[in-house]
Amino acid sequence: MKVRLAVLFAALGILAFLALLPLLYMVSTALKTFGETITRISPNPLSLEFWPRIPQWVNFAAAWSYGEGLAHSFFVSVVVASVTVLGVLATTIPAAYAFAKIPFRGREFFFGVFLTTLMVPETVSTLANFMTITRLGWINSLQGLTVPFFASSFFIFFLRQYFRQIPETILEAAQIDGATTFQVTLRIAVPAARAPIFTVAFLAFTGSWNSLMWPLMATNTLDWRPLAVGLTKFVTEAGPQAHLSMAASTMALAPIVLIYIIAQKQITDSVTRSGIVG
Amino acid sequence: MSRLSRPLAEARQRRANREGFLFLLPAGLIILIFGLWPLVFTVGMSLFRWRVVPGRFVGVSHYLRLFGDPQSLLWIAGAFIAGVLSWVVVLPRGRRVFRLILVLAAVFCVVMGWAIASNTGDEDFWASVRVTVWYALGTVPAQLAAGLSVALLLGRLRKARQSFRVVFLLPYIVPAFSAAAIFARLFSLRPESFANQILAALGQAPQQWLGEAKGLFTLLFSWGTGSATSDLASFGQAWAAGPSLALVSVMIFNLWVFTGYYALIFAHGLAQIPRDLMDAASVDGAGPWSRFRYVTLPLLTPTTAFLSLLGLIGTFQSFAHIYVLRTAAAQGTSDPVSVVIFNTFFQRQDFGAAAAQAVVLLGIVLTLTVLQRRFQDRRVHDES
Numbered sequence: 001m002k003v004r005l006a007v008l009f010a011a012l013g014i015l016a017f018l019a020l021l022p023l024l025y026m027v028s029t030a031l032k033t034f035g036e037t038i039t040r041i042s043p044n045p046l047s048l049e050f051w052p053r054i055p056q057w058v059n060f061a062a063a064w065s066y067g068e069g070l071a072h073s074f075f076v077s078v079v080v081a082s083v084t085v086l087g088v089l090a091t092t093i094p095a096a097y098a099f100a101k102i103p104f105r106g107r108e109f110f111f112g113v114f115l116t117t118l119m120v121p122e123t124v125s126t127l128a129n130f131m132t133i134t135r136l137g138w139i140n141s142l143q144g145l146t147v148p149f150f151a152s153s154f155f156i157f158f159l160r161q162y163f164r165q166i167p168e169t170i171l172e173a174a175q176i177d178g179a180t181t182f183q184v185t186l187r188i189a190v191p192a193a194r195a196p197i198f199t200v201a202f203l204a205f206t207g208s209w210n211s212l213m214w215p216l217m218a219t220n221t222l223d224w225r226p227l228a229v230g231l232t233k234f235v236t237e238a239g240p241q242a243h244l245s246m247a248a249s250t251m252a253l254a255p256i257v258l259i260y261i262i263a264q265k266q267i268t269d270s271v272t273r274s275g276i277v278g
Numbered sequence: 279m280s281r282l283s284r285p286l287a288e289a290r291q292r293r294a295n296r297e298g299f300l301f302l303l304p305a306g307l308i309i310l311i312f313g314l315w316p317l318v319f320t321v322g323m324s325l326f327r328w329r330v331v332p333g334r335f336v337g338v339s340h341y342l343r344l345f346g347d348p349q350s351l352l353w354i355a356g357a358f359i360a361g362v363l364s365w366v367v368v369l370p371r372g373r374r375v376f377r378l379i380l381v382l383a384a385v386f387c388v389v390m391g392w393a394i395a396s397n398t399g400d401e402d403f404w405a406s407v408r409v410t411v412w413y414a415l416g417t418v419p420a421q422l423a424a425g426l427s428v429a430l431l432l433g434r435l436r437k438a439r440q441s442f443r444v445v446f447l448l449p450y451i452v453p454a455f456s457a458a459a460i461f462a463r464l465f466s467l468r469p470e471s472f473a474n475q476i477l478a479a480l481g482q483a484p485q486q487w488l489g490e491a492k493g494l495f496t497l498l499f500s501w502g503t504g505s506a507t508s509d510l511a512s513f514g515q516a517w518a519a520g521p522s523l524a525l526v527s528v529m530i531f532n533l534w535v536f537t538g539y540y541a542l543i544f545a546h547g548l549a550q551i552p553r554d555l556m557d558a559a560s561v562d563g564a565g566p567w568s569r570f571r572y573v574t575l576p577l578l579t580p581t582t583a584f585l586s587l588l589g590l591i592g593t594f595q596s597f598a599h600i601y602v603l604r605t606a607a608a609q610g611t612s613d614p615v616s617v618v619i620f621n622t623f624f625q626r627q628d629f630g631a632a633a634a635q636a637v638v639l640l641g642i643v644l645t646l647t648v649l650q651r652r653f654q655d656r657r658v659h660d661e662s
Contacts, residue, residue: 012431016445019538023448025472026460043475095305104298105291110306117313121595121643123616124636127623128316128323151308181297210453212598213616217624228455232602235459242463253456260451261444267451268443271539272546 021045030247031055037242056243063247066234069222070248073230077209078255080145080226084208085201087150092200096156097185100163101171114153122213130217144218145226149208155200162193199270202263206256227252320640324633333630340634346398353391360384365652393513402610403635405516406618407642410593412521413614416529417536418589422582424533425540432545443545446538457535458602462488465527467607473527487527489607493519494526522611528603535599540585547581548574587650594643615639 024045029037032052042049064071098104099111129148138144166189174184190197212228219225231252235245260267324340327333345351364380396404432442449457464472467489474484485497495501495518502519521529551574559569597616604612613621619639623632 008431008434012428012435012442015428015431016442019445019449019534022457022460022464022534023452025464029463038470041470041475043472043479091305091308094301098298098301102294102298102301103291104295107298110302113314114305114309117309119644119647120313120317121591121616121636121639123595123597123619124320124640125313125316127619127629127632127636128319129312130623131319131323131629132311132315147308148312151305151313153309153313156305181301185301206451206453210455210598212455212601213620216620228453228598231459232455235462235602240468245459246463249456249459253452256451256453257448260448264444265440268440268447268542271447271450272542 024050026246026249028052029242030059030250031057032059032243034241034243059243059247060251063234063244064251066244066248070227070230070234070251072222073225073227074251076224076230077227080142080224081205081208083142083146084149085204087146088152088155088204089197089201091151092155092159093190093197094185095151096159097163097189099156100160101166101168101189102181114156117153118157126213126217129214133218138218140219140221140224142224145215145224146208148214149204149211152204155204159193159196159200162196163189166192195266196270198263198266202259202267202270205259209256317640320633320636323629324637326630328628328630328633330627330629336630340631341638343631344400344403344634344638345395346400347394350391350394350399353387353394357384357387357391360387389513390510393509396513396516397509400631400635402613403615403618403638405610406613406615408516409521409525409612410614412525413529413532413596414590414593416521416526417532417593418586420529420533421536421540421589422585424537425585426544426578428537428541429544429548432541433548443542446541448538449535450539454535454598455602458531458599461527461531461534462603465530465603467605485523486607488524488603488612489605490523491607491609491611493522493611495520497523522608524603524605524608524612528600528612531603532596532599536589543585544578544581547578551577583650587647590646590650591643594639594646615642 028045028051032040033056036052040049040052044050095114099107133139133144133148136144138147170188171184174188175181179187209226210228212232215226215229216232219229231248234248323332325335325337327336342348345354360380361384364377364384367377367380392404392407396408428446432439432446435442465487466473467484467486468474469478469484471487473487477484490497493502496503498520502515502517504515555573555577556569559573564572594615596614597620600612600614600617601620604617610618615635616639619632619635622628622635626632
C-alpha cells in the first residue's frame with residue numbers, strides 16, 4: 001500500500017513538474033543577463049545551469065519602461081478588465097434572475113435566443129462588431145473595449161442555475177413584506193449566490209485581460225492599448241532579447257496568478273463546475 | 279394560484295411581464311447588438327464588394343471565389359443530401375448497410391468538394407481548414423486521454439488533492455498571450471532553445487520547430503513530396519505531408535494549456551459515479567480494467583461529450599494561442615481558419631471576402647456541432 005502511494009505521488013509529481021516547467025523557464029530566463037540566455041542554458045530546472053548566476057532583477061524595470069509604455073498598457077488592462085466586470089455583473093445578474101424567478105411571458109423563447117449566441121464563433125461576431133464600433137466612433141476608446149462584452153449568455157446561463165435553487169418561499173415572504181423585485185434580487189438573491197457571482201467576476205476579468213483579437217482590431221494607438229496587444233508587439237520587437245520578453249510575460253501574468261492563488265479553492269471548484277453547465 | 283381571483287392573477291402576470299422585460303433589457307440590448315446583429319450583418323457584408331467602405335452589390339461572387347470551380351459546391355450539396363438522407367430515412371432492421379453507404383457517400387462528397395475547392399478556390403482558406411482539422415485531430419483526443427489519466431490519478435489521492443488541482447489548472451489560468459510568449463521561446467528555431475536542447479541531449483540534430491513549414495510526415499518518412507496531377511492527388515499529397523512541425527509545436531502548447539482543465543472536469547465527473555456501482559462490479563468479479571471499461575467510461579459519457587464538443591469548437595475559435603506563435607518562416611502552415619479570416623479582414627482589408635469566409639466557418643462549426651450531438655446521442659443510447 002505504501003509503495004503504491006509512493007508511485008502515485010511520483011506520477012502526479014512528474015505531471016505537476018511538467019505543468020510548472022514552462023513557468024519556471026520563464027522566471028529563470030527573466031532573471032538572466034542577455035549573454036546567459038544564449039550560453040547558460042539547460043533544459044533541466046534541477047541543474048544550476050537552468051538558473052542565472054546572479055538574478056538580474058533589473059530586467060523587470062527594463063521591460064517595464066521599454067519602448068512606448070508597457071506600463072501604460074498594464075494600467076489600461078486593469079481599467080478595461082475592471083469596467084468589464086462591473087458591466088457584466090450589472091447586466092447578467094438581473095437577466096439571470098429574470099430567467100430563473102420571474103415567470104414573464106416568452107421566457108423560454110428569449111432564453112433560447114440568448115443560447116443561440118453561444119454557438120457563434122468569436123471570429124464571426126468580431127468582424128461585424130468592428131463595423132458597429134467604427135460607426136459609433138468607439139475605436140480607441142474604453143467603451144469600444146468593454147461594452148461589447150457587457151453581456152454573456154454563458155454567464156447568464158451559469159448564474160441562472162444558482163438563482164433557481166433559491167427557495168420560492170423566501171422570495172415570496174420578502175415580497176409580502178413590501179420589497180420590490182429589485183430589492184429582492186439585491187438583498188436576497190445576490191448574497192445567496194455570492195460564490196457563483198465571484199466566479200463570473202473572475203472569469204469576466206480574465207476573459208477581458210486575455211483577449212487579443214478584439215483589442216488588436218479595436219485599438220490602433222497607444223492610448224487604450226491593453227497589455228495583450230502591448231506584450232505581443234513587445235515580444236516581436238524585443239526579438240532575441242528573451243530576458244526582456246520573459247520579464248514582461250511574468251509581469252503580464254502576475255495579477256491573474258495572484259488572484260488565482262488568493263482565491264484558489266473558489267476558482268478550482270467553480271471552473272470544475274462550470275464545465276457541467278455547458 | 280387557483281385561490282387568487284382572476285383579475286388579481288392577471289395583474290400579477292402583467293407585473294411579471296413588465297419586470298421580466300426590465301430585468302432583461304440591459305443584457306438583451308447588448309446581446310442583440312453584439313451577439314445577434316453580427317449574424318445578419320456578416321451575411322449581408324459577404325454579398326458586397328467591401329474594402330473598408332461598402333461598395334457595390336456583388337451577390338455570391340465572394341463565395342464563388344472561395345469555392346472556385348462550382349463543381350466543388352455541387353459535391354458539397356451532394357454530401358449534404360446524403361447526410362440528411364442517412365439521418366431521416368427510416369430503415370427496416372437488417373438494412374443498416376444502406377445507411378453506412380450513405381454516410382460513406384457523404385464523406386466522399388466532402389473530400390471531393392474540398393479537394394476541388396482547395397485547387398481552384400481560395401487556397402489559403404482551405405489550407406487553413408486543413409490546418410484546423412489537423413489541429414483538432416492532434417489535440418482533442420490527446421487532451422481527453424491525458425485529462426482522463428490525470429483525473430484517475432487525482433481520484434486516488436486522499437491528501438494534498440487541492441494542491442495538485444491548483445498546480446494542474448495553472449496553465450489554463452495563465453493568460454494565453456503570456457504563455458504563448460514562453461512557448462515561442464521554448465520552441466524557437468535557435469540552437470539554444472529548450473526544444474533543441476532536449477534534442478541535443480538525445481543526440482539529435484536541432485529542428486526549426488515553430489519556423490518549420492515542412493510536414494511532420496515529410497520530415498519523418500518523406501511523405502507527400504511527389505508531384506501530383508489531379509485535384510484529388512494534390513489534395514492527398516497535402517494531407518500525406520502531415521501537420522507542419524510548426525503546427526505540432528502549437529499542439530504541444532495546447533496540450534500543456536488544456537490537460538489540467540480537462541483533468542479537473544473529468545475528476546468532477548468521476549466523483550459523481552456512485553460508489554455502490556463500483557462495489558457491485560467488484561463483487562461480480564470485475565477487475566480494474568473491466569470496471570473502467572464497463573462502469574467508469576460509459577458513466578463519464580456526458581463529460582466526455584461536453585469536453586470533446588468544447589475542444590472541437592475551441593480549435594475553430596482559437597486565436598490568441600496561435601497568433602502569438604506565428605513565424606514568417608512557417609509560411610502560414612500553422613494558421614487556422616480564425617487567423618486567415620483575421621488577416622483577410624485586417625491585413626488585406628477585404629471585408630466582403632472575410633465576411634464570406636466567416637459565414638463558411640459558421641457553417642462548418644454548426645455542422646460539426648450537429649454531427650457531434652447526433653453521434654453522442656447514439657453512443658449514449660447504445661450504452662444504456
